[in-house]
Amino acid sequence: MDQEIHKNKYSADSIQALEGMEHVRMRPSMYIGDIGLRGLHHLVYEVVDNSIDEALAGHCDEIKVTINVDNSITTSDNGRGIPIGMHKKEGVSALEVVMTKIGAGGKFDKDSYKVSGGLHGVGVSCVNALSETLIAKVYRDGKIWQQEYTRGKPNAPVTSIGNSDQRGTEVTFKPDHEIFKQTLEFNFETLSLRMRELSYLNKGIKITILDKRNKNDDGDFISETFKSKEGLKEFIHFLDENREPIIGNVISMEGEKNMVPVEVAMIYNTSFTENLHSYVNNINTHEGGTHLSGFRRGLTTTLKRYAENSGLLDKLKFEISGDDFREGLTAIISVKVAEPQFEGQTKTKLGNREVTSAVSQAVSEMLENYLEENPSDAKTIVDKVILAAQARHAARKAREMIQRKTVMSGGGLPGKLSDCSEQDPSLCEIFLVEGDSAGGTAKQGRDRNFQAILPLRGKILNVEKAMQHKVFENEEIRNIYTALGVTIGTEEDSKALNIEKLRYHKIVIMCDADVDGSHISTLILTFFFRYMKELIELGYIYIATPPLYLVKKGQKSDYAWNDDQRDKLIQEFGSGTSVQRYKGLGEMNAEQLWNTTMDPDRRTLRKVTYDPEDKKADKVFTMLMGDEVPPRREFIEKNAIYANIDV
Secondary structure (H helix, E strand, O other): HEEEEEEEEHHHHOOOOOOOOOHHHHHHHHEEEEEHHHHHHHHHHHHHHHHHHHHHHHOOOOOEEOOOOOOEEEEEEOOOOOOOOOOOOOOOOOOHHHHOOOOHHHHHHOOOOOOOOOOOOOHHHHHHOOOOEEEEEEEOOEEEEEEEEEEEEOOOOOOEEEEOEEEOOEEEEEEEEOOOOOOOOHHHHHHHHHHHHHHHHHOOOOOEEEEEEEEEEOEEEEEEEEEOOOOHHHHHHHHHHEEEEEOOEEEEEEEEEEOOOHHHHHHHEEOOEEEOOOOOOOOEEEOEEEHHHHHHHHHHHHHHHHHHHHHHOOOOOOOOHHHHHOOOOOEEEEEEEOOEEEEEOOOOOOOHHHHHHHHHHHHHHHHHHHHHOHHHHHHHHHHHHHHHHHHHHHHHHHHHHHHOOOOOOOOOOOOOOOOOOOOHHHHHHHHHHHHHHHHHHHHHHHHOEEEEEEEOOOOOOOHHOOOHHHHHHHHHHHHHHHHOOEOOOOOOOOEEEEOOOOOOOEEEEEOOOOHHHHHHHHHHHHHHHOHHHHHOOOOEEEEEEOOOOOEOOOEEEEEEOOHHHHHHHHHHHHHOOOEEOOOOOOOOOOOHHHHHOOOOOOEEEEEEOOOOOOOOOHHHHHHHHOHHHHHHHHHHHHOOOOOOOOO
16 A cells, blocks of 8 residues: 555655666657658668758768678768767867767857758757767878767777778767667668758768668669759659650749758659659758748749739639649759748748748749740640639639538438448458459458448559549549548648548558559559558558468368468368469458458458658659559569569
């Protein structure tokens, strides 16, 4: 009893004052976002950002990142090297202060750095705290200085280990398995994509990434080197390589407005989606902020003024909105701000008010000049805007049709939906099933308490190539909206997805295990990515994995999900074993479908995840569902388990 009282007592002893970097180790997600794959890669970005800041200050032009055999990372640059002299206040080397104190660094001294990414002084000290071991080498004043750390604590003072005429900093760290329990394996592609992005955002800097774990066909380590001459112009071409441009050139500018360096590049293409990417001091602000507001304002006012003066809008019976100017637009806005104020710890939304007018002015000037100098491109853009406005008008009517047919307004649910009896969305799941026959089998096999079935007829519309109003007019897609209970339009945004009345927290795509089934899965995923991205971000979208084979011998039978499992079962059962290859869900009876694919105790569901910072997803969908065949073929050959395409 005394223990119980003691446990509930809140006293001075309950207050913990953590020493050194212990707080980072206790709450790592606060500092690096999460402790999964994303957080692991974030460690590399934090160290590289320091080198980039050195480059922005004009002291470094070469950065190298190496993934070592043991999955440790070495990053090096040819900058000034972290100072190693004695720090007056702390009484230890400045290198040790930088590596072991949060909020320590040269970024706060405006004479050393004009702009920086590592704003909160988190950077390298956090990487050190979350690493099993870290070795910092500094090449400075003709000597090599070194200090080693274990889990953020120095093993010995900074010592000189030799002479060198090199200069710069080299940091080697191995993430701590006690923190990163999910995985310690770095993905070369993910890191390479970020290094490419950094080279575009900071032209003239050479960034090399080397993977010592894998070799190419020539027997050399896999590596990539990035160095951009034109910066954002090249970045636009990279992002839009699978889209068809409608204007001749990339519209771009680089300059300084109100003491804020602004760089903008944009192009219009034949697609119907807006694709805006914004950066502050190389940090991807995927939630936008004041620089994005400034871009939108500058774009809308300038284009609207031009379109009205040109007389091309005279025949249009309704008002043009800001959204119409951004349809089919890919744009990158990059600003460098001396003292950025981010909304929130994760630095995904910029709050500096002065940036809005700076970007708006820059964009207005850039566009005015371009439209004046390129009248044919200007007419093409205005025609695209008019088409977008007409489509928006049609889409609004189609959306209203969806709105009217909601669950709550009495329009009823789709006739094809077999609903479940449970009312709590967090316990309910819905299966989007390919074909009516498989839908019938799933209906018989399901647990009707919490599992709903919506059969989809054939291949749904490819939303990547369809105009918005065509999407909303499509019956299958309307059925998905109505069945899920989601609508379009919130108080803040008339086009945003409203998920207040979402009826299921597990949406499972269940298709045949053949080529057509894969195609339909991709079509449905494209729809979710383009129109219901929030559901992917919340982790509500899953893909079912039906078995590929039924292996039988007499009364004995078992299922196999791949060839290895099949071969193992054949070996186990011995001679006289028969194998049935399931090409479609319809080949299974209700009991088999429940046992293999729908029973929560036995099934395997693949969760669909999406990282807003990752540009790859957008590119892949555009490439897979677009018109260009060669890149799609290359992707399939590279990623499919079997890819014999010449048949």
